[in-house]
Amino acid sequence: MELKRINAYTYQILKHGNMNVPTVIYTSSKLLESIKRDRTLEQAQNVACLPGIQKMAYVMPDGHQGYGFPIGGVAAFDLDEGIISPGGVGYDINCGVRLLKTDFMEKDVEAKRTGLLAQIFRSVPAGVGKGGKLRLSRRVLEEVCLKGAEWAVENGYGTRMDLERTEEYGRMKSADPSYLSKRAIDRGVPQLGTLGAGNHFLEIQKVDEIYDPEIAGVFGIHSLGQILVMIHCGSRGLGHQVASDYIQAMENRFGTSGLPDRELINAPIRSEMGQQYYKSMSAAVNFAFANRQVIAHWVRDVFKKIMGSSEGMDQVYDVCHNVAKFEKHDINGEEKEVCIHRKGATRSFGPGRKEIPEVYRSVGQPVIIPGSMGTASYVLAGTRQAEQLSFGSTAHGAGRMMSRHEARRRFRGEQIKQDLAEKGIELQSTSWRGVAEEAAQAYKDVDEVVKVSHELGIGKRVVRVVPVGVMKG
Amino acid sequence: MSQDQKKKYQFLEHTADAKFQAFGHSLEEVFINAVYATVSLMWDREKIGRKIQQPVRVEGRDLEQLLVNFLEEILYLLDSRMFLLHSVEKMKIQREADIFVLDAQFLGDINEKQYRPHGDVKAITYNEMEIHTNDRFMVQVVVDV
Structure with missing residues (x-):
């Protein structure tokens, strides 16, 4: 295998062996070092071998080893020849990020920050094996x-404007819940309106730098020190169960021989099994949208209670990080509908795409990239360039580079809390061990990931934010 | 007894997820130790009461699928019923026609906020899975955390 450097941020593995297309890795020489240490490149080459894959198998700047597909993997498949793969979406279907703006400034929340965070901690259930406050049939x-x-909006959680500012307008119409297993529903019933644990978090942030004031203004972000709220979570046990159910169903239907990795199991897109997975996955995507919608509503309630008002707390946007969907893209000069898999990648549609709401259509969609615990996060704008280079996709976060095990050996949760406090960041968590595992040092440098995205032009840097209060599941 | 077999399980390095090997003298024992390794990522099972008995029956077309389904059962019971496992009893793996069938009993307790789990496991994967049954009993599993 030869890794060829195309330019400062583009590396390519030429087609060889069973690969149907080349593999392209968007990274910097610095980030490439950690990519080379794990199985990212091998996994990306396996994806390039799948039937019906179009143009290239891509790895985004935060790419790292996953199972089957790498994390940060983007691949598009022909609708007739191609496949759909639960491993190409991941277990946490529609793990994603929602960003709310506020009209409060840092100085407004300073004195009330502890109360604000404590109340959010009480209002939004988080942690392992924690049921929610909703009792659903x-x-x-x-x-x-x-x-x-x-x-959620029909039932009083949030506004129509939130829906407009959500990828897919908050609802994949392809969802058919009748394909969900009993087990998936059993796991979903107690979990709507829960944050979960692991890398999921809720942050109160302040605007730290504005790179593009014009686009930032369109997104509702106007001042340094302006307070924002970021919510990072997914479809919880329901989504994980959908992935496990269909991995097994596809194995039983198609067998596992000939697969370099069992997690690459897939079904032809147009087959009954492929369609059932797509409709079930869409149902899990919708569960995650509703989950973030309900949590956002509770956050607004907390602001109303503690800050006296939640006026101006408009949603900036809500993006999916783990999803498969049908989109039209330019394939070798022709517009063609393909099945895009984004696993740990964010859609980054540029100006003009009809999928993005009118309010953003002239500047490109907001792309929300969360950093690791206690580090910066970014708001980018989607670009036309991304549509040419990566099927309209960019990075989704910092990307891990140290195992949780190693992070626990090196760091102590209590110490991290103290270090963050010295930087002016308050932390609330359900688990010290979880805090140690999520130490910022266990992640790649999000500034570098975003730099690659910006320099390549697959996501334009608009705003940098830093946390002032972190709630970790 | 080799050094490996004295330990019930051990964790190996994995960038994003958690990877472990479980050991034992029989297939049943390694499967149970794989359960204990998985649980150790989420809570301290020694601290969980032995109040609820939960019969478990899973099937698999091969041992890999059987193991994934068995470990998934912990996650299913946690999410749907807040059940926290203490131990596994009455474990039996049999081959029936062309499938494997596993029967066991989970002992544990329902979490009504008296327990504080410390970590999450999202799913059990087939990634890098190994099951050795010839010269020694060992399984290797990567779980999505």
Whole structure:
């Protein structure tokens, strides 16, 4: 295998062996070092071998080893010849990020920050094996999976404007909850409106730098020190169960021989099995949209209670990080509908795409890239360039580079809390061990990841934010 | 007894997820130790009461699928019923026609906020999975955390 440097931020593995297309890695020489240490490149080459894959198998700047597909993997498949793969979406279906703006400034929240964070901690259930506050029937849960964030808004959680500012408008219409297993529904019933644990978090942030004031203004971000709220979570056990169910169903239907990695199991897109997975995955996507919608509503309630008002707390946007969907892209000069898999990658559509709401259509969609615990996060704008280079996709976060095990050996949760406090960041968590595992040093440098995205032009840097209060699951 | 077999399980380095090997003298024992390794990522099972008995039956077309389904059962019971496992009893793996069938009993307790789990496991994967049954009993599993 030869890794060829095309330019400062583009590396390519030429087609060889069973590969149907080349593999392209968007990275810098600095980030490439950690990519080379794990199985990212091998996994990306395996993806390039899948039937019906179009143009290239891509790895985004935060790419790292996953299972089957690498994290940071983007691949598009022909609708007739191609496949759909649960491993190409990941277990946490529609793990994603929602960003709310506020009209408060850092000085407004300073004195009330501890109370604000403590109240959010009480209002938004987080942690392992924690049920939510909502008591849903199975019938209602199916409705949630059918309608996504629309269900939440219809039931008093948030506004129509939130829906407009959500990828897919908060609802994948392809969802069919009747394909969800009993086990998936059993796991979903107690978990709507819960943050979960692991890398999921809720942050109160302040604007630290504005790179493009014009676009930032369109996104509702106008001043240094302006307070924002970021919510990072997904479809919880329901989504994980959908992935496991269909990996198994596809194995039983198609067998596992000939697969370099069992997690690459897939079904032809147009097959009954492929369609059932797509409709179930869409239902899980909707559950995650509804989950973030409900949590955002509770956050607004907390601001109303503690800050006296939640006025101006408009949603900037809500993006998916783990999803498969049908989109039209330029394939060798022709516009063609393909099945895009984004696993640990963010859609980054540029100006003009009809999928993005009118309010953003002239500047490109907001792309929200969360950093690691206690580090910066970014808001980018999607670009036309991304549509040419990466099927309209860019990075989704910092990307791990140290195992949780190693992080626990090196760091102590209590010490991290103290270090963050010295930097003016308050931390609330359900688990010290979880805090140690999520130490910023265990992640790649998000500034470098975003730099690659910006320099390449697959996501334009607009705003940098830093946390003032972190709630970790 | 080799050094490996004295330990119930050990964790190996993995960038993004958690990877472990479980050991034992029989297939049943390694499967149980794989359960204990998985649980150790989420809570201290020694601290969980032995109040609830939960019969478990899973099937698999091969041993890999059987192991994934068995370990998934912990996650399913946690999410759907807040069940926290203490130990596994009455474990039996049999071959019936062309599938493997596993019967066991989970002992544990329902978490009504008296327990504080410390970590999360999202899913059990087939990634880098190894199951050795010839010269020694060992399984290797990567779980998504």
